[in-house]
Amino acid sequence: MTTLPEVDVPSVDMQASIGGVPVVSPVLTASGCSSFGRELDPFFDLTSIGAVVTKSVQLRPRSGRATPRMAETPSGMINSIGLQGPGIDGLLTDELPWLAERGVRSFVSIAGARTEDFAELASRLRGAPGVLGIEVNISCPNVESRGEVFACNPDASAAVVAAVREAADPAHPVYAKLTPDVTDIVSVARACADAGANGLSMINTLLGLVIDPDTMRPVLGGVTGGLSGPAIRPVALRCVWQVHAALPNVPILGMGGIRTGLDALQFVLAGAGAVSVGTAVFNDPSAPARIHEELAEALGERGFGRLADAVGYAHRAPDEGPPGRHA
């Protein structure tokens, strides 16, 4: 008797793209949730994911805020770190070479207080080894607009994106990272796309607060904090859905509470061409590699041969059936 071949889910082509640059996996880390990558090296092969999205870097080193910086919340956490980091010099000297020597792609998150800060950072990244592209963290107070957060204003967001696109290496895709704490995220997304963003990262954390019932004061030293984790996933998914519906040709890096391959699948179906895994890494340091495998399996089980075919699939018309079925 001959042995029948093992029935298996067909392999899925998981190649993805970040602003037109091909990556081996649609799964990336998320800014602020994997430092500069090297701490995760013991847990999974960093070259197997799309990129390490670095912690937001600014022109100067930053100490970050006083502790306590974190509080656990139902299916999430709030944090108030204050963008602690080495500044662009430390990034270029110590962090990017370490990643590049190992063949790990970096998607560098930049932050600043003025439009010119962002442009200078983008320009400093020209020619840096291993850099896949730039994620622009516009969730920062604009000192030239009385501290209004760039990402809350379409014009301020567009100004930063245009300046970064102008200053950056033409080979580096520029993604704007959007905050969900706005009335109309589509208007900010459209302003960024019109200003030359090659893609949109969404979403950043939502502003939250936790009060300690014993001390009867806010837990965090910074009082308010950014809420992340699965608690915000439906909000994130809604944002991706709305923006993809309005701007179907703008690539989206989706994030917000992704913990499993099926969570990632929801973002892909809503319109994200790639996803970032953030807070889940605190729970499971090998989560990005695991989620890649789970997403590939989930796509295969649903009859997709290529990841690209599933992007935005949930937006199809009601009379379009599932793939691989006779209508």
Next chain:
Amino acid sequence: MSEDGGTRVVQLPSGERLLPPVPGTTREPLGQPAPPAAHPPVQGVAVVVGSRPVSAYTELTIEAPDIADTAAPGQFVAFAVGGPTSAMLLRRSIAIAGVGEGRISVVVSARAEGSRWLASRRPGDEVDVVGPLGRPFPLPPEGTPALLVGGGYGAAALVGLGGLLRSRGHEVAAVVGAGDAARLCSVDDLAAVAAPFVVTTDDGSAGRPGRVTGPVAELVAGAGVVYACGPMPMLSAVARLATDRGVPSWVAVEESMACGVGVCMTCVLPVVGADGRSRFARSCVEGPVFAGDRVRFADVGTLPPDLVGADAMQLAHTPAEKGETP
């Protein structure tokens, strides 16, 4: 703080020096930062093989040969709690209390929902654990007499160290303290390796009434190195007693951690680095063991203006605004 490359006087904003000046010099050098562990951590599922109450705590023993083979005293492990769909995402970091035969043990203080879940694991249950994490206690030169000081369940982190020091021929003394008798920990284990051995309780329900600092002040004179693990105020007091006597000290801090592996930046405290400049250091990967005279205990929970990068924080709002990355 001078940056001229000469002798760097480390002076706190309060005006006090980290170490008393030595005649003929500006000051003694600080203790060196603890070196990183020799082995990287591993993540995996481990079977609980033992659970027993230890006074107010629960001692869990788990089968984790890859962690047990490389763990060194002072290191910790980080547990996921509540199962794969848990609403509690953050890992619970706990010092390794014992290692042997492919197993590690930890002492769990069941204070809140996550630690209660962990303390209620029974033999046969599985737990997801990452370890060994953090920097181990550096070992002293041959022949150095050591003083171990444990507060509450922090004493558990010193058991492995005490045994290792004894096996290497060191004299070991120990002081173990807690609020009351029920919250003492690892008394028998440390009594077996330490002499003199002193127990204190704040309420006098066991041993000498009062804090550990009384007996530590007496015993530090005979010590060549001090190791401490416990609550921050205790570590601060013990490190000061050692430093005032010119005795090097190592403290294992218990800062609140979200990930335990160095990526979340929540478990920081102000520490004087090898270059004499202070930074927010992560207690998970740059600690939990720090030289006692390098931790700026008085500044924990604040943003000291002389920290590297503190000058860039002036534009930060407090609290963060809507739409901001806080």
